[in-house]
Amino acid sequence: MKIVFAGTPEFAGKALDSLIRGGHQVELVLTQPDRPAGRGMKLQPSAVKKLAISHDIPVEQPVSLRFDGKHAEEAKRVYELVRQIEPDVMVIVAYGLILPKAFLGLPEYGCLNIHASLLPRWRGAAPIQRAIEAGDTETGVSIMQMEEGLDTGPVLVSESIPIDHHINAAELHDKLADLGGRLILAALKKMEEGSAHPVIQNENAAIYAAKIRKEEAGLDFSFPATEIINKIRAFNPFPGCTAKFRDTPLKIWKAVASDHSPAAEKAGQILSADENGIVVACGKGSIRILELQKPGAKRLPVSEFIKGFSFEHGYFE
Known part of the structure; x- marks a missing residue:
């Protein structure tokens, strides 16, 4: 034709x-x-x-x-x-x-x-x-x-x-x-x-x-873990989901569901952080973050990221 x-x-x-x-x-x-x-x-x-x-x-x-x-x-x-x-x-x-x-x-x-x-x-x-x-x-x-x-x-x-x-x-x-x-x-x-x-x-x-807007990129950990993971997947590569930890905005590029379920004080609490992932409490369940990024830096697997960043006793906002 x-x-x-x-x-x-x-x-x-x-x-x-x-x-x-x-x-x-x-x-x-x-x-x-x-x-x-x-x-x-x-x-x-x-x-x-x-x-x-x-x-x-x-x-x-x-x-x-x-x-x-x-x-x-x-x-x-x-x-x-x-x-x-x-x-x-x-x-x-x-x-x-x-x-x-x-x-x-x-x-x-x-x-x-x-x-x-x-x-x-x-x-x-x-x-x-x-x-x-x-x-x-x-x-x-x-x-x-x-x-x-x-x-x-x-x-x-x-x-x-x-x-x-x-x-x-x-x-x-x-x-x-x-x-x-x-x-x-x-x-x-x-x-x-x-x-x-x-x-x-x-x-x-x-x-x-609707068109994806950068203003939508922020994560709200009061939502169920499944919805948060879906959003992270959907917003990769643009615009990338964001969450703030101790006033530092971080991009969250990859996460999976976690079976780690100790009692949490509130959604967003760090339940554990090691080379296998950063486990964060959600409104229902928890997620395990596997890849993230600091401002001005490159994306890193969590095993590399935690070498220069401490998540002890903290919360994602």
Whole structure:
């Protein structure tokens, strides 16, 4: 198929690579403008842009696709580019810009979105993190026909995978990216064969996955141990969960449930601290912290961390 692709991060890069390897004609790539990153804060191209350039695919990086406002002329120019290509389909993956209604009607087969959840569960910006945080035991990828609503369109193809109780958001992201790359090829094949049967989403089952905010990163040890562990997994790698110990903010990167259950005066109390982990009392049960980080330092396993940090007779706030 003749395709216009829109996407930005690594997750989208996996899908673009799959389309290229699958023999589809990617005529144009839309991606976010280069952003400053790294120690020198130099402008860096997105993962999708790097891949497109390596395959000599034309790239456009509009600031907005809205036909009003200060970037209207740029948006209209990009619209005209897409219109002239006459794509069979547009594939949109974690692009980061809203696609106006005018774009949705350009391709013969419409616009397809690769979404990292089993729609209608976890519509929105952070489906991977919210699924882990909620303690879901499975998730997956949905290939959806786009319409004006937020992730509301009918689903062409979906596939589920289990969520291992130790996996974090970064690890689950990679699994779902691979799955998305495979499923988009399956969806396009169905469309080419005329065997696609889109399934309307059940609005009563819809749940919204709000964007992860740094303000959410603080841990509250009055919550049950299971919920705290899920949050630590969900917020790894971004933004990382935090807890304060004697006025020192620490990032907690990895923790597991603990069977250590002596009586605690209050939630957040350190029950033990050795090379096997820092056991902390919670509202229900306790957790064993295995990896953490001081401000300005690198992430360390607890066996290394405790060599220069004492947790005796203390509490996490």
